[in-house]
Amino acid sequence: MYQEFGIKQNILDLAKEVEKDIKPMIEKIDNTCEQNSLKVLQAFQKYRISDLHFNSTTGYGYGDVGREAIEGIFAHVLGAEDSLVRGQFISGTHALTVALFAFLRPGDTMLSISGKPYDTLDSVIGIEENPSSLKAFGIHYEQIELINNEFDEKKIITRVKQGGIKLIEIQRSRGYSLRNSITLEKLETIIRKIKQIDSNIIMMIDNCYCELVGTKEPLQVGADVIVGSLIKNLGGGIAPNGAYIAGRKDLVQLAAERLTSPGLGKEVGPSLGMNKSILQGLFFAPSVVANSLKTAVFASRMLEKLGYIPSPKYDEPRADIVQTIAFGNKEDLIKYCQGIQMGSPVDSNSIPEPWDMPGYTDQIIMAAGAFTQGSSIELSCDAPIRPPYVAFMQGGLTYEYGKLGVLKAISNMGE
Numbered sequence: 001m002y003q004e005f006g007i008k009q010n011i012l013d014l015a016k017e018v019e020k021d022i023k024p025m026i027e028k029i030d031n032t033c034e035q036n037s038l039k040v041l042q043a044f045q046k047y048r049i050s051d052l053h054f055n056s057t058t059g060y061g062y063g064d065v066g067r068e069a070i071e072g073i074f075a076h077v078l079g080a081e082d083s084l085v086r087g088q089f090i091s092g093t094h095a096l097t098v099a100l101f102a103f104l105r106p107g108d109t110m111l112s113i114s115g116k117p118y119d120t121l122d123s124v125i126g127i128e129e130n131p132s133s134l135k136a137f138g139i140h141y142e143q144i145e146l147i148n149n150e151f152d153e154k155k156i157i158t159r160v161k162q163g164g165i166k167l168i169e170i171q172r173s174r175g176y177s178l179r180n181s182i183t184l185e186k187l188e189t190i191i192r193k194i195k196q197i198d199s200n201i202i203m204m205i206d207n208c209y210c211e212l213v214g215t216k217e218p219l220q221v222g223a224d225v226i227v228g229s230l231i232k233n234l235g236g237g238i239a240p241n242g243a244y245i246a247g248r249k250d251l252v253q254l255a256a257e258r259l260t261s262p263g264l265g266k267e268v269g270p271s272l273g274m275n276k277s278i279l280q281g282l283f284f285a286p287s288v289v290a291n292s293l294k295t296a297v298f299a300s301r302m303l304e305k306l307g308y309i310p311s312p313k314y315d316e317p318r319a320d321i322v323q324t325i326a327f328g329n330k331e332d333l334i335k336y337c338q339g340i341q342m343g344s345p346v347d348s349n350s351i352p353e354p355w356d357m358p359g360y361t362d363q364i365i366m367a368a369g370a371f372t373q374g375s376s377i378e379l380s381c382d383a384p385i386r387p388p389y390v391a392f393m394q395g396g397l398t399y400e401y402g403k404l405g406v407l408k409a410i411s412n413m414g415e
Helices: 009-021 021-047 067-076 094-102 121-127 153-162 184-197 249-259 275-305 328-341 397-413
Strands: 082-086 111-112 140-143 168-173 202-206 223-229 245-246 308-313 323-326 363-366 381-382 391-395
Touching: 009 021, 009 275, 009 397, 021 067, 021 140, 067 245, 067 275, 082 249, 082 381, 094 153, 094 168, 094 184, 094 202, 094 223, 094 245, 094 249, 094 275, 153 184, 184 202, 223 249, 245 249, 275 308, 275 323, 275 397, 328 363, 328 381, 328 391, 328 397
Parallel strands: 111 140, 111 168, 168 202, 202 223
Antiparallel strands: 082 245, 223 245, 308 323, 323 391, 363 381, 381 391
16 A cells, blocks of 8 residues: 555655654653643633534624634633634734734834744735835834844843834744744743833734644743634644634734724624634644644654754754755755645645745745645645755644655655
């Protein structure tokens, strides 16, 4: 069966060695999964979830008890005072946009201390000129780069002491950069030092790809608000779309009134039949995130054994589900991404090719045979075609499917 699937025997033999190497990491992931599963289960029981909460609303969505329970459960799991969890959010970028426009006013200054955010926010902020950007509304933007994967504490503290900062944004995951993702320990240290100088600064965290990787979330180490997508970690591969904003109650209310309208806020927004999918996705999320991490650890060790450069390495701490592999050449990078597509359940017969994607300087190759379009909790892999030819891989609904996808990709690369 493996041979018919195109997986070579030497790759299977190597996989057996690798699974012995990664066993301690797998045990740690399983332990975290169990703790997070307990947290989710307690939240479901706290809000007494029943068939009633699976019902759908249309129109204005007044009195949607399922939606209200969902937002209570998310708040509990994320350590928040309140949350806004809606299918009306099209993506994580949309939720981040709503949050930024909700919290910032003309004349305010936003500071990113993890370098430039992900490319999809360029037009939102005004880095790329756009008449609907924050910049167009008179909101200022500054950024401070990381130095050797660390916050530039000296420069950050100096800037905060100068005053005039309304909001500090931190993107935990790496995006298409080659830096490490930001751990909660580093996050807690810098937030504490910033708050000691100015406790009024809003600490906003882009938490995409990071939820349930550990047993705590940024709100539990001092952040004011976090934002993420439901077609990543917390959707468990089941939620068909949507995103969340969670944190301080006053900030969540501001975000709700930006999403809907002033005076309505969280009281409206029909669930349109999504409640069960969102709840079931969250219920599975601890296990799905664990499987994504296991897939990443397996891929990291496999590719390292084959002479490539993974980040993180298989035994290094992880802050998100993203695994990068530096191939050093264009051919292996493309073959690996194409192999991931070949090992997928959907569109496995389609062969991705590098193309000129709008908004990117370099050509991009994207492999994603997913049930939900754009879902990156399902096994996917993409890369800009530029030296050092790094692939960004994430997801894996089950470890077994993730492992098979990686084995297929390596076998394809070997051809």
